[in-house]
Amino acid sequence: TPILISPDMIERIEVVRGTGSVLHGSRAIGGVVNIITKKEGYHPIQGTVSSSFDSSTEGYQLFGSTYGLIKDVVGYRLSGSFADHGDRDTPAGRLEDTSFENNSWSGLLSKDWEHHRVVLSYEDYNSASEVYVEPAVKTTPPFTDFRIDAPQRDRRKMAVFYDGEDYSETLTDIHFDGYYQEGQREFNTFSDLLINTGVASIPSSTAILTSSELDTIGFNGLSTWKLSSENSLLFGFETKEDELDQDRIRTVTTAGVGRPPEMVVEGATQRSFELFTEDLWQVADEWEFRAGVRGIWFDTQLDNSSREGVSLSDRSDSHIVGASGLSYTGFENMTLWTGWSQGFVYPTMINLSTGAFAGPDFVNGDPQLDPETSNSVDIGFRYNDEVWASELSAFHTWADDYIDHVLCSSVGATCLGISGDRERIYANVDKAQTFGAEWDSSYTTGMFSPYARFGWVRRRYESGEGSTYNTGLPPVTTRMGVEVEGKVGPDVRAWGDLFIRAASGADEIGRSGSIEHDGGWTTLNIAAGLKYGEKQQYRLSAELLNLLNKEYTPATENLMAAERSMMLKASADF
Template sequence: MTTYSIAIREGWPMCAWRRLSIALLLSTAPSGLFPALAQEIGNVDGGTWLDTVTVVGTRTELAIKDNPRSVAVIDEKEIERRPADSIAELLRDVPGVEVADESIAGMKRLRIRGESSRRVTILVDGQEITDHSTYGTPLLIDPAAVERIEVVKGPSSVLYGAKAIGGVVNIVTKKGADKPIQIEAGGTYSSGSRGWQGWTAASGSKDGFDYRFSVSADDHKNRRVAKGIYSATGELDHTTFNNRNIYGHLGYRFGDSDNHYLALKFEQHELESEGRPTALPPNTQKFLIDLPKRDRRKVGLYYDGDDISETVRKIHVDLYYQTIDRLFRNELLASPMPIITVDSTSTSDDRITNYGMNTQVDLDLLENHKTIVGAQYLSDSLTTRKTSRTVTTIRPNPPPPPLIRNSYDKAHIDTFSLYAQDEWSLTDDLTLISGLRLSHIRTELDRTTEAARAGWEGENDTQLLSSLGITWRPFDPLTLRAGYSEGYITPTLLQLFSTSTAGGQTIYGNPALDSETARNFEIGARYEDNGLTFDAGAFYTRAKNYIATAPCTGMGAPVGSCLGAGSSVYVNADRATTFGLELLAEYEFGNSGFAPYVSGAWIRRELDYATFSTYNSDTPALSGRIGLRYEGDWHDTPVWADVFVRGAVANKQTSLDNGRLVTEKLPGWGTLNLAFGGSYGENDRLSFSLNFNNILNKEYRATFGELPGTGRSIEVTARVKF
């Protein structure tokens, strides 16, 4: 199994052509990339979750049990049963996935296999949400508009391009109902935040047309937690947030065989949130974070044509235009010395603009081969206006005039990609899947008010990436899999060109940064027979050129504007090695409706920094969920129940602070939870669920990247459709 990843800047040496030739040869073998592990415990259309068919994983339809990669699927039924204030909460129990909010309530992100959220690609209907921040892409979409979520774990850039070092999350939105008109409404109340969520939708289909229009809103107060080290009152200050959403879909099916489909979608998401520092910097009297605006708007157009000819199985084209507006405000009042007071306020007003297009053709070129080829373009631009106001008072002198700094930057990244993938059925039980992507990335600083950066020129980077996977069924209930995949992420425009100030610290961009890259190996097994179903896998990932910050002292011409005490600059300095095991399993006791289950991950992640290395990487070594589910009928009414424990072992994080290593520790934790619900009427006209969370009122914090967990609370959800 041989694959290659090369970066091309000036010229292309002969060895690179050899690598390209070998990669092209491999790409004529397989397809399929991303397996699916359904979170739904129980039967799916008469089978188990191993029979669930995924599309985003391979960009072709493929059942979980036949897939060479690790994928999780959350279907519509599971989404309706689990009240959530964000999409991220629906994915919390997927093995290898962690939720992070970076101290900003309501702005949740996903980490996969320990990789930061910045290294995870977030797609909505296959179209990317970008985010030029240190923390990564928040999931800015209404859960009530979502039909299905698929997660691909591990480097996945062959089909999905940049940012897919940790994995890919694709969120599929709803279409029209299967009758002319259907009205739906629902709501949730959560005692953990004294918060509510409400939504309503109208949808339907007739004469080839289908449509859906929905609106939703929510409002959450400060989070309630168990009394202890995180809160003496049982309430976390500065954790309020609210969302407003509008979603629209219009589709039309046409053709002699109804094999052509056009769809137009519109999304608008508005978020307002507060931020809460998990720990105040030394000698700090005030540290406030406010995010009065984090808004996303998108228009997408889609075309799918099926069974075009004997050779062309499918044609897919989509294009979109998207804007993200965000406003950030930080206030700091500190006394680094008894006679010195620093009062600083900084703001950042940003707009991200995306537009792009993807074209894919599914082909039957050779016997026992399923081939796809595609081309993709993405334009990603950032406009940022930053202001800082600082007053440094040295007593007993009167306060001096404030030092005010204003800056404006505009930059963009253009990415052009070609990709191919082939699924080759060597025998009835042995399938080989391979893929290849060639991407050319152009970054450019369009405009800046910083004289030191005015002469900076853009960069060209070319990435050639490949993947290879195999599945083998030695006997019918068992499927074995193995695979290799590559991922990369280009530096954000902020890391390349912008200057950020917060908390009295300044970080400068560096246009000489290289892309981060990763290589991943996986093996696994899937089995289903006699009531037992499981999916287990092991993985090993090596990543390099991680972007970190370094003190400005000693920096040269490429970052000549980097100066000032306490200032730093982005550099390629770090590496990571991650390995682990993931498991999802259940056993159904005959036809009783009872099924014990377990899901979890054991992960070890070593970070190799410029001056030290550590396994204390804010990734718990062992985390997961174990429980017992029931699904059946009570007086001819479908009901379900689930009692489970969710938890993790102790978690550590080591960092360098003023030249010395500092290790922080979070204790292990576990919460006892109970959920039950049911439905009534034709087509589940009325449904409800009741969730008792953290019944024992456990005080805990899952990771350093997340706020302390909610204490004992109740969530009530109801929905009706007619």
């Protein structure tokens, strides 16, 4: 799923490892990625402009932003971006239907006084993209061609935030935010088939045009309570309502004769309310214990549907998840920790109600789906001093009721016959066990900082038909390199990063039941740049990627990686 935000608006990205459903909500079953966007500046008038170029797509991106802080009280930011990328070039040639473009603008206004802060924000993001389909999928009999197009994927969001602190000796912090978001999407598929009747082969073409609008309104709150010098408590809530309106038009032409178009209009609503709390205890010198719990209530309704044979449904459910952890900081520059946590993923409106097309096949919703759940344990240590930084962690996760789509005939479900024998339905299909370890280490000496990052992970699916490790996940991934940075002239600093990225091969069981293999790969890359000016306000950078022109496809993607390519970027602050 693409991130519907301009990359130049991202201040930083925080990754929270492990199941985080207690503090971060029902979909945080595998960890949390927090994207923190840029806010106001520090002076009355500031600005940034940048331009970048990617040789692998002959694409470019432009960005501009003006921002500031007036009298240390009123802050503002106004930003805009535009990007246009062509088809991706790879060592095997150009990949058709991989171009995309997007544009965005956003505004922010903030007001600070004493212990309070209020922020208003608006975001508008618009994108269009072609969708690559692997040749083996495009021409699998009876298909002679299959195409996907996504001409619209837009998002508009308005939000208000409030933060307050030092309310009392006990109530130290309060946060509230509310937002309204509107998402619009068009997703179209086109398929050409050659149907063998036993007497003759009859050509048939099908076009399915889907447009949808998802409106969301939500409110969140979080308070921090200092119960004693050794004990603090977080208490919060989240509530959200999603309304989905979807139109789908299906036209079929067989042997040159068109059928009347079939039109389906559907609407669904999903509401959620969640309460959570986490307690942190300084149980002894250098020992901290945390424990938390979250209650989740969901209600999903299929409000209307013109699809023949569909019954309107209303599904309500609730769940409680917990987490606990213990950390020790008694060794100099070191933290040791261990923890247990539960995860919970509630089925979406598409899973439960409306269904959707996945490639050429229609996937029916199932109002009887169970939520995905998990239990995880982890253990690790972190060491950080002026020279060394190292972190090692290990984890094991047990997950139940994994949701996937399967052939209706394989689970004995009665479906609606939109795509015949290929029709599918969402179902709880597997249990899964995932375990692994990660190590991240760096050493700084003078101008140089060698570093290494390794990941090892294994995932096993378990079903009534047995178990398998052929789940499409590469067991080993790594990045190793050396960074260098230093002063090369008056007000000029240079930096560089020479590194390799690598992953082992991975096997996965395909739809036909055969094992599909993605080979391992290693790439050599280099990045370098300059920062100059009195405040280092001018920046130039270049990245030379896949220098050995390795032909490979990452196991978790379906696009072949780009050929030997260069990315250039120039930016300036004022």
